[in-house]
Amino acid sequence: MANLTGSSLRSHFLCNSSNFATTVLSLFACCRKRQDLRALNALLIVNGLIEHQSSIRQFITNCCHLGFPDLALSSFKTVKNPSLSLQNLFLRSLCDNGLFGNVLSVYEMCRNSGSFSDNYTYPFVIKACSALSDTGCGESMHCLVIRDGFGENLVVQTSLVDFYSKVGEMGNARKLVDEISQPDVVTWNALISGFSFNSLDDEVFRVFHKMRYMAMRPTTSTFASLFRVCSKLGALDFGKSLHGLAYKLGYAMGESLVPALISTYANSGEILAARNIFDA
Known part of the structure; x- marks a missing residue:
C-alpha cells in the first residue's frame, strides 16, 4: 500500500466503473495501517465509488477490523438500509474505541432508516449511555428494549444493570437483578461493581454472600x-x-x-x- 495513490492506480488499471470497483475491492486485503485506509477512501471518492454499496460496505468492515471506525463514519451514512450485521459490527467497533457519542448518533440513524436491532445491538448503545452518563437516553433504551421484546434477554438485562449502576441508580439496578429468573455471574458482578462504585460497601458483601449461597462461582x-x-x-x-x-x-x-x-x-x-x- 506504500504506493497507493490515485495517479499510480489510474495508470495501472482500467478506470471504468465496473472494472475499477472490482480492482478496488481486491485492494482491501492490502490495507494494514490508518494511512492505507485514508488513501483507499480518497480513491473511492475520486473515482465516484462512494455510492458503490459493496465497496463501501467492505471499506467500513476493514476500518472496523483494523480498529479505525472513525474513518468510516462518513461512508456509513451513504449505506442504504445497512444490514443488522454491519450495523452491529460498526457499533461494536465504535464502542471498543471509546467513540460513544458516535455510537448513539449511528444507532439513531440506523433506527430512523428502519434498521432492526437485536440482543447484540442494545448492549453497545446502553454502554455508550453509561459512558456518557446520559440517564435520559439510557432510560429510553430500557423502554425500547421492553417494547421490542428483549426485556428478558440476560445480556441486555446485564447491560442495563451496569448502566443504572454507573449513573448511581442502584435501586433500579437491584430491582432489575431481582426480576431476572436466573442471573449469571456476569450479572452479579455488574451489581457488585455498581455497589462498590457507589461506595455502598455493606451491599457489596451482602450480594457476595448471596452469590455464595446460590453456589455461584466468583x-x-x-x-x-x-x-x-x-x-x-x-x-x-x-x-x-x-x-x-x-x-x-x-x-x-x-x-x-x-x-x-x-x-x-x-x-x-x-x-x-x-x-x-x-x-x-
Whole structure:
C-alpha cells in the first residue's frame, strides 16, 4: 500500500466503473495501517465509488477490523438500509474505541432508516449511555428494549444493570437483578461493581454472600471489586479469607488481582505480606 495513490492506480488499471470497483475491492486485503485506509477512501471518492454499496460496505468492515471506525463514519451514512450485521459490527467497533457519542448518533440513524436491532445491538448503545452518563437516553433504551421484546434477554438485562449502576441508580439496578429468573455471574458482578462504585460497601458483601449461597462461582472480576472494598475499609480478616478463596479457585496471582491484593494488605499495615505478593 506504500504506493497507493490515485495517479499510480489510474495508470495501472482500467478506470471504468465496473472494472475499477472490482480492482478496488481486491485492494482491501492490502490495507494494514490508518494511512492505507485514508488513501483507499480518497480513491473511492475520486473515482465516484462512494455510492458503490459493496465497496463501501467492505471499506467500513476493514476500518472496523483494523480498529479505525472513525474513518468510516462518513461512508456509513451513504449505506442504504445497512444490514443488522454491519450495523452491529460498526457499533461494536465504535464502542471498543471509546467513540460513544458516535455510537448513539449511528444507532439513531440506523433506527430512523428502519434498521432492526437485536440482543447484540442494545448492549453497545446502553454502554455508550453509561459512558456518557446520559440517564435520559439510557432510560429510553430500557423502554425500547421492553417494547421490542428483549426485556428478558440476560445480556441486555446485564447491560442495563451496569448502566443504572454507573449513573448511581442502584435501586433500579437491584430491582432489575431481582426480576431476572436466573442471573449469571456476569450479572452479579455488574451489581457488585455498581455497589462498590457507589461506595455502598455493606451491599457489596451482602450480594457476595448471596452469590455464595446460590453456589455461584466468583470470578476475578468479583474478587477485584471485593478486594477494593476491603482495601478501602481496612477489612484485613475478610480480605485474608477472600485471598484464600481466590487461591483455592486458582485466581490469586491473576494479573488483575495482584494490585488489589497488595493494596488490601498494605492499607491494613501488612507491608511484608504486600511485598511478598509483589515479589511473587
